[in-house]
Amino acid sequence: MSLPAVRTDYINATKGWKSWLTTLDHKRIGIMYLLFIAISFGLGGFFALALRMELLNPGKLLFTAKQYNQLFTLHGAVMVFLFIVPSIPASLGNFLLPLQIGAKDVAFPRMNLMSFYLYLFGAVFCVYSMVAGAADTGWTFYTPYSITTSTSVISMTLGAFILGFSSIFTGLNFIVTIHKMRAPGMTWFRMPLMVWALYATAIIQVLATPVLGITLLLLIIERVAGIGIFDPALGGDPVLFQHFFWFYSHPAVYIMILPAMGVMSELVTTFCKKNIFGYKMIAYSSLAIAIISFLVWGHHLFVSGQSDYAAMIFSLLTYLVAIPSAVKIFNWIATMYQGEIDLKAPFLYFLAFLFLFSIGGFTGIMLGSLSLDVYLHDTYFVVAHFHYVMMGGTVMAFLGGLHYWWPKMFGRMYSEGAAFVAWLFIMVGFNMVFFTQFLLGTKGMPRRYYSYLDQFQPLHAFSTSGTWVLTVGFLIMAFYLVESLLNGKQAPDNPWGGLTLEWTTQSPPITENFLDTPIVDCGPYEYDKVKV
């Protein structure tokens, strides 16, 4: 394939860093998000490495108890608020949503840029908290500890509050974009499933995030003026805080996982050259998850002293939300049937998600059961479970999506061999770290412990050694991705043979996305009808 030496695209359309900072182009905003999300991931990962190091032995190794508590708080807060919530929607989603529905941009480009700056602004507060006596409450900020501790809880919660608005505006923008900006002929059921997933995500962002916002605001005012609602010393109720907090934070789990499921649907169709099995089921299950996710927050409070009947209802609803997720898994597997499976890096991450997320799901079934949760609650079992879902699920899909759309975003190909090696390290390292933690939890090891009984040491040490393998994997990845930007082969417009609209424009796309507005006359994955 011969390509002209230099084409105009969104990257070289205008020059200079100012043109980036003031850009209204969704693609550039997506790339800027990607940069800061990657930095956040590195930072959160660094905290994780440090705290796992401390857990190498039961006593003190590097840090005091307080420093350890600050480390796991920062790890959680950075990973949740700065990395995983914005990860797929704000970076990949921003870049792809208009491309996939054949639009020139999102509905409100200026709001999109503002949302990016809010993200940075919120991040500044979080970073300030790190240097000025980092919060030591855990990322959940449970009262009354968060009211009484002397660490800088206010700047951290203020940061999360601002990041919440960034998330709300992204969601709002996506909802309007999907409703109003679709290309001619792009009916709801011709939209790629990634778009459906982003739509369901946006609904949760818009509905749940304000509640987190007001909760954190109440916490801040509680510390400043003693409003009393969450403070038992003043007649308030600390458990109310937990209800408020999880009313956001449980749906937030689906803000994290739904876009990942969207990426999965894109990966399986492209790399199996198959039409998706059960399009409508997958689309509807995204919406079902979004709706039911609002009704299950109480499963974080099974041992908090809420009423037994509340616990019963929350447990039942928790099982109902498990079903749509299982249905998606089965649909993806069925899609592989009679395909032409190309084991490229993105598909390797598809497989990683499939296995790791399944384990996360099965262990979720255990935690959703009331009597079993009494035993496993707040042990390492829970830590392992949500890392399998969040890292084994979302991060794997994010990496899969990153590799899949990398040529489209930057117009360069990365080294397939290096990608395989990195994948291998990440898979092995991840399971070393977190499968071990299932065993620890089952044996009764509580989470957020600075020191522990001697009998847990072999498992802790093994888990810690896994983090080093994981780190090697991510370092290899960072290296070959940067290398591809510098020396990578120029990417063709459609390197994987995808059918969705982003593959019909050039790599990287022009600022206006498409030369002519695309007209859509078929579903997104009709590999049996179209030949690439």
Place this chain on the structure above:
Amino acid sequence: MDNKIVNESLIAGKGWFPADVSTFGNYVDSLYSFILWVSVILFVAITIVVVTFVLKYRKRPGYVQPGGEHITHNTKLELAWTVPPLILCLFVFYWGFTGFLDMSVAPKNGEEIHVVGKKWIWQFEYKNGTKTLSEMVVPVNTPIILVMTSEDVLHSFYSPNMRIKRDVVPNRYTKIWFQATRTGNFQIFCTEFCGDGHSQMQGTIRVVSAEEYKDWLANSGSADDGLPLEKLGEKVYSAKGCVACHSIDGSAMVGPSWKGTWGTSRPMTGGGSVIMDENYVKESVNYPIAKVVQGYPPVMPSYKGLLSDREIDGVIAYLKTLK
């Protein structure tokens, strides 16, 4: 380092779990095994299907993808992978819920013990007014009802062996119950994050025979009368929670170390200094916030009424030995 936990009584079990020594084992262990093995079977099945597909349909020279229209629906198949999992989930829900109800509803004839969680010790109070710290003595084969509250932040009472856990909330009472089926020492953990000493906030459930329990309750405390003061102090140090915050090897924890401090001049928060003598130790046990050593947070709970005069004397004698 002396951050090591003194209580080594968490008993390793035979299988996945710690030894099952209460009547709740069935609700937890059997349910766990059931879900585990169903999950393993399903996971293996999924793996076999995925691996088969990857091997059979992978892109390779000579392989031609089957033509024709792709299958995008199969109602029977879709029902097959939606309905049975749903039924399975509902079954698991029912099993877990009934177990949970039994674990929540305490029998009427139980022995009631009041539990107070505070940074970072567990305090137990019996009906006859006996108070203990860090160690709860209970009779075997008798329902024990724990009525719990917190003096400061959230804590959570967790006994892996008994398979029980419940948050301990300030301004509120929470309740759990259990019935031990054998005697022995069993670990208590705090499982709700409560600050610097969270992982040190531990204790023991000592399960004894009914007669032994009766004797203990009648003569609580007097058993130590025969101990020499230094030994008594050492015992208090580890049994009453001092160990959570004070080291005896000179390393700083939440509170200052006890080593080599006796008779020295201690700088105070807010200026001034105090000689570490009998009066200062006694005052600090009863009114810990009154004079706090510089560089340490004023977080120690008061032990007023929790240590006898002889026990305080014991601590003083023990302190003198730590040079």
Place this chain on the structure above:
Amino acid sequence: MTDLNAHKVHEVAHHFANAGHEFDSAKLGMWVFLVTEVLFFGALFVAYAFLRWAYPEMFVEAHHLLDWRMGALNTLILITSSFTMVMAVRSAQVNQRGKTAAYLSATMVCAFGFMVVKFFEYAAKIHHGYLPAKFFTAHAVSEHLHLFFGIYFMMTGLHGIHVVVGIGLILWLLRRNAKGHFYSEFYTPLEMVGLYWHFVDLVWIFLFPLFYLVG
């Protein structure tokens, strides 16, 4: 630009097909934003309900300390301002720029009036020490009276901030109106701020009975 009826022709942003498309998108966006606002205040209403359930007799004592006449006056002021806001949008739709300015100004006067009444109410509370816990100095029968004033200042304060933001937005509208940006084919910002203003009004319609009337 000196002619009162001259207007600047609105340019549709490049990624929209036409002005109607742009208007519809903005309107949908505004509604979604208001939904998030409802959830934002909603959590506070839940907190209010919780406190009321926990301390019913304290609420009885507390609501006597608020002057329902002040609240009613403010309710009247806000309802009037909602009406003038509607009229401002209407005037733009029929190209009556002068009237738009007049109605917008009237709305702003109402908003200021609301804040003035609020100022006197707050001043009285602060004077008597009816404040959230850390600053509460008044004598009270109920031990937990400070909780009422905690949630009172939180909710009315947040509402007050919304009113102030509204004043800012109306100023911005007046400026753009003076430059002739609004006419029958383009009045999107007016319409959006109008929706926002009605929402602010509506929140007060709930706050007034809950704090001032229900005992």
